[in-house]
Amino acid sequence: MTFAFNVMLLKYVILNTDISSASGIGVLLSIIVITFIITFTSFSFLALISPVILKTFLIVVTILNSAAIHFMGNYQVVLDRTMIGNILNTQKSESIELISKDLVFTILILGLGVSCIVLIFKISRIDRRVIIRNMFIAFTSSVIFLYANASSWLWIDKHASVLGGKILPWSYIINTARHFSSINKTTNGQKPLANGHFLDNNKTVVVLVIGETARSANFSLYGYSKLTNPKLEKESNLLILKNTKSCTTYTTGSLKCILSPNEASVNEESLPTYLTRHGVDVQWRTNNWGEPPIKVSKYINANELSSDCEGKGCKLDEVLLTNLIDAIRSSEKQKVFVILHTKGSHGPSYYSRYTQDFNQFTPVCRDEEISKCSPEELINAYDNTLLYADHFLSTLIGELKSLSDASTAMIYISDHGESLGEYGLYLHGTPYAFAPDYQKDIPFLLWASDAFLAYKQINISDISQAPEHSQFNIFHTVMGAFGLSAPIYDRERDILQNAPSENE
Known part of the structure; x- marks a missing residue:
């Protein structure tokens, strides 16, 4: 998930840093670590609840990720809150216009293909103590690395809005939640302007x-x-x-x-x-x-x-x-x-x-x-x-x-x-x-x-x-x-x- 589905994220980092320098390599490694720890920790929480929930979640986001990669690659889309608003408010007739052979092919191969691999895995048992231990080790190690590589924080902060719209699957998950939280479909509560x-x-x-x-x-x-x-x-x-x-x-x-x-x-x-x-x-x-x-x-x-x-x-x-x-x-x-x-x-x-x-x-x-x-x-x-x-x-x-x-x-x-x-x-x-x-x-x-x-x-x-x-x-x-x-x-x-x- 960190590498295969975040090609556009990593490509953006490479194109906007001097990857041949130590600072550029440090930024790239920091982005990889941040992406990994967010993904690993989130998946681990789902596994603690139920491996079935984790499996279902993986299948769904794998399919959605494949569609996201298609649009990010072909249209340079950044999946921030405003773009999510555009997507969710797009009329059916306009959505149909975006369906192409390349989109279908990408979803079939990268989405459904990988989902089938996830689907065939059998989970016989789950040891929650091991999951918690691994979460602690991964999180602690990542924090130590990021702290040691603090020189990359300034670049990450400068490009945060774009990075947040490119990291999959969290860009569209988090920004979808942000979009719905800001929706107000009625005029109730709107502050009236002064009479004229x-x-x-x-x-x-x-x-x-x-x-x-x-x-x-x-x-x-x-x-x-x-x-x-x-x-x-x-x-x-x-x-x-x-x-x-x-x-x-x-x-x-x-x-x-x-x-x-x-x-x-x-x-x-x-x-x-x-x-x-x-x-x-x-x-x-x-x-x-x-x-x-x-x-x-x-x-x-x-x-x-x-x-x-x-x-x-x-x-x-x-x-x-x-x-x-x-x-x-x-x-x-x-x-x-x-x-x-x-x-x-x-x-x-x-x-x-x-x-x-x-x-x-x-x-x-x-x-x-x-x-x-x-x-x-x-x-x-x-x-x-x-x-x-x-x-x-x-x-x-x-x-x-x-x-x-x-x-x-x-x-x-x-x-x-x-x-x-x-x-x-x-x-x-x-x-x-x-x-x-x-x-x-x-x-x-x-x-x-x-x-x-x-x-x-x-x-x-x-x-x-x-x-x-x-x-x-x-x-x-x-x-x-x-x-x-x-x-x-x-x-x-x-x-x-x-x-x-x-x-x-």
Whole structure:
């Protein structure tokens, strides 16, 4: 278990130390000893309880380890708590996309094959005194060695977050427990934010589109060489916010930030709940998952919209636009807030995130083992998803323009970025401290109708951008758009307040 199932752990140590030096060898030996003593001690405790329990546990973790090795080797996955959250919250349809021939082969040979060997061993009797003695000897010897090799502790402490996500099977066991201990599916107990009041009763509609896995590096709006935003580039009244970073590299964490006013309030009342409490008609439409506990006027899953959807995109994000304008028009409230949580560019099956009409960049990667695709094929498939997102947003803007009796605005921001093979990394979810900018730099767009800009007495071209932006800008920009005044409102984070009034 220490060596065969921790190849990726040991490989990481070798690649990040000078293994030819005494200090590098000391670090490697320390990691081996730590892995061994944790594993040996834990297995010994199980043996003290029952050899049958130990045997069952070994079989289960052997199979799980084989699957973990496959993803760690092919996608450079680190099984920390956030990654476990991603795995456990992944929809069935997305999980199926990750099944490949290599995964099945690895589980059959390394998982079930080794499990069969464990299964055939017969345990005739168990001497608990011997087990306790061996545990004491192993633990004492390991502590003495690690103390004598204390010079390696600094390196281990520096890389602890990555090491903890690579040691098998304890990475996914411990972090699964940590994940479930942090889950709160209701808004009960959430600290409410301070009450506010509306400064006007103007009919206002704001649509927040939460993108998935879109990175700004591949948006032509941000200077990318390929035309991935042909329709949005033709839109007037479009503000392109620069230098925007996600607060995490995974969906659930980033959604908390998008819906929170600041870093200190990510576990308090979220934006949809706050607005609902203030009488806003809040409608959440989702083709994704991972939102924090919320209270809204209406929560609609994509499956509930599919029966009324028409067109080629009904199995994709376009389903979220089904009867959207009718739903807005039928609202009796003066303030309407709609959140569209898209599936966007979620990998690894990028080719399945757009209709054939948007298969413009070719050849494309059609293998779930994306590390096997050429860089050109992989990037082409990903870029096609952005073409489709461009079409989705442009269609939405066109529909909002039809609401002539209201001030309308659309905000688009991605939850996080994506790695497409740079530095040997794929997908997302890399611990933030080690994640490349490709997983952090995200697009942030705002479109507003002429009526909205006239009522606010601002001009898009006059808005002075901040040096950098974050997902926390969303909360305050939405509040400002609705004219909601409250102690939590931060004018400096409202991007629309950085433009001089036409009266100034």
